Amino acid sequence: MSRFSLRPALLALALCLSPALTLAKSAEAVEAREAPPAHGEVPLAAEQIDKAGVAVTRVEPGVIAEQLSAPGVVIADQDRIARVPARVIGSVAELRKRLGETVAKDEVVAMLDSREVADAKSEWQAALVNCDLQKTLFERAEKLWAKRISAEQVYLQAKTTAATAQLRLNLARQKLRSLGVSDGEIDALRADDASANLGLYPVRAPIAGRVIERKVDVGASVGGNNDPSELYAIADLSRVWIDLAIPASELNAIREGQKVSLRAPNEETLSGQIIFIGPVLNPETRAARVLAAVDNPGLALRPGGFVTAAIAVRETPVALRAPKTALQTIEGKTSLFVRNDKGFVARAVGLGRSDAQFVEITEGLTAGETIASENSFILKAELGKAEAAHDD
Numbered sequence: 001m002s003r004f005s006l007r008p009a010l011l012a013l014a015l016c017l018s019p020a021l022t023l024a025k026s027a028e029a030v031e032a033r034e035a036p037p038a039h040g041e042v043p044l045a046a047e048q049i050d051k052a053g054v055a056v057t058r059v060e061p062g063v064i065a066e067q068l069s070a071p072g073v074v075i076a077d078q079d080r081i082a083r084v085p086a087r088v089i090g091s092v093a094e095l096r097k098r099l100g101e102t103v104a105k106d107e108v109v110a111m112l113d114s115r116e117v118a119d120a121k122s123e124w125q126a127a128l129v130n131c132d133l134q135k136t137l138f139e140r141a142e143k144l145w146a147k148r149i150s151a152e153q154v155y156l157q158a159k160t161t162a163a164t165a166q167l168r169l170n171l172a173r174q175k176l177r178s179l180g181v182s183d184g185e186i187d188a189l190r191a192d193d194a195s196a197n198l199g200l201y202p203v204r205a206p207i208a209g210r211v212i213e214r215k216v217d218v219g220a221s222v223g224g225n226n227d228p229s230e231l232y233a234i235a236d237l238s239r240v241w242i243d244l245a246i247p248a249s250e251l252n253a254i255r256e257g258q259k260v261s262l263r264a265p266n267e268e269t270l271s272g273q274i275i276f277i278g279p280v281l282n283p284e285t286r287a288a289r290v291l292a293a294v295d296n297p298g299l300a301l302r303p304g305g306f307v308t309a310a311i312a313v314r315e316t317p318v319a320l321r322a323p324k325t326a327l328q329t330i331e332g333k334t335s336l337f338v339r340n341d342k343g344f345v346a347r348a349v350g351l352g353r354s355d356a357q358f359v360e361i362t363e364g365l366t367a368g369e370t371i372a373s374e375n376s377f378i379l380k381a382e383l384g385k386a387e388a389a390h391d392d
Contacts, residue, residue: 040330042382044343055374056339059365062321065312065355068253070290072244072262074305077293080236082207086222086229087180090114090201095218095231103205103234110203110231112222118199120179124172125189131165138162180204209236235303240296242272242309245287251277259312260292261356264300269357271295274311310356318352320361326373327359328380336361337379339370344379 044052094111103109141158144150176186179201189198213233221227242262246254258274272294281288292309294301301307326336330346337344352360365371372379 040346040383041340041342042337042344042346042379044379044382049343052378053375054372054378056370057323057326057373059320059322059361059369059371060367061317061319062358063315064318064321064353064358064360065259066314066316066353067261067310067355068246068250068313069308069310070244070246070250072242072292072307072309074301074303074307075241075243076212076235076237076303077239077241080207080209080239082205082209082234083230084109084203084205084232084234086112086203086216086227086231088112088114088116088201089223089227090116090199090221092216092218092220092222092231093200095214095216097211097214097232099211099214101211103209103211105206105208106204108202109205109211112201112203113197113199114201114223115199117179117181117201118197120172120175120181121189121198124169124176124186127165127169127172128190131162131169134158134162134165203231205232205234207234207236209234237299237301237303238296239272240294240301240303241275242292242294242307244290244292244309244311245282245285246277246290247287248281251288253313254290254311260294260309261312262294262307262309263356264298264307265305266298266300268298268300270301312355316353318360320365320367321358322349322361322365322371323373324354324357324359326371326376328376330380330383336365337372337376338365339372344372346379346383 049056090112091114092110093113095109096111097103097109138158138161141150141155145152145155173183173186177183181201185202211232212235215230215232216222216228222231223229242260254274254277256274256277260272260274262270264270272292274290275293276289276291278289292311322336328335328337328346330348333348334351335346335348338347347364349364350362352362354360
């Protein structure tokens with residue numbers, strides 16, 4: 001048979017095999033695209049990770065704090081409580097703040113109507129007018145004496161009178177200052193306004209904070225012998241004290257300056273330090289009073305509330321540590337989700353010592369690896385759904 005007679009047969013065979021090869025390649029491509037992720041892997045793009053709110057952190061060396069737990073009561077920082085006094089005798093004309101409202105330092109919180117203040121302001125105005133008059137008379141007497149038109153005795157008397165008027169003006173200003181009237185308010189009295197109520201007296205907040213107590217009502221008399229002497233109580237609760245009871249057996253481990261951490265009612269972890277250790281034991285409980293100052297930026301801690309504080313009595317360096325919030329239990333093993341180029345992969349780890357926030361990683365990770373530190377439960381849920389779909 002000639003080679004020319006074989007061509008039709010080979011062409012027919014090629015046409016028969018071509019669809020089969022095409023179908024095989026397509027099946028391989030589909031199988032490659034639909035290949036399930038490796039065991040424990042959660043494929044996620046960077047945009048999906050950000051949208052899910054999964055935070056990541058690098059695993060690095062650190063310290064683990066050995067802690068002592070102690071119950072305590074939240075109290076206001078005694079250095080951040082202020083009473084708003086009624087420094088003058090009078091009646092309450094206006095109260096501008098209610099319980100719980102926020103006030104700024106030097107903000108006017110109330111207005112009093114005081115005859116005492118009105119008399120002091122009138123005295124200063126009279127002293128001012130007299131001082132200006134005596135200065136004018138002295139300047140005139142000085143010119144006449146310089147020209148030897150008037151006697152020296154007249155000049156000296158005018159000088160003495162002007163100095164006495166200035167002294168009385170200064171004394172009137174000091175009296176107003178002692179009543180709490182500022183220099184700016186005193187200088188404003190120079191304006192001759194007969195309709196102004198000289199008895200109105202503004203009461204200002206000595207510190208910034210919140211009103212925790214109101215002592216009087218509008219129209220009440222204040223400042224007298226049998227009258228209330230305070231209008232408000234203001235507390236700055238951005239930092240509070242924790243009143244702890246430490247047993248005598250544990251006192252040797254407590255030092256001023258040691259770090260303290262606790263969980264607020266809103267689940268936020270707050271930190272502070274020991275500022276006072278009582279030198280006397282309670283005869284009934286055989287415990288000492290220990291105070292810790294704790295920052296309270298969100299005002300989650302309220303005076304009178306009960307908390308459990310963790311005192312860091314000793315700090316131990318560790319090779320690797322991870323946040324406790326990153327831990328998840330997968331297939332009965334404690335695991336972390338480690339970042340890779342496809343997303344995350346669950347990896348079982350060994351744990352060592354721990355404190356309120358961190359745990360030592362003894363095996364399963366190396367320094368510098370990135371893990372999911374917050375909202376890792378979302379990854380656990382995605383892993384469970386992927387494995388369930390694979391089983392089906």
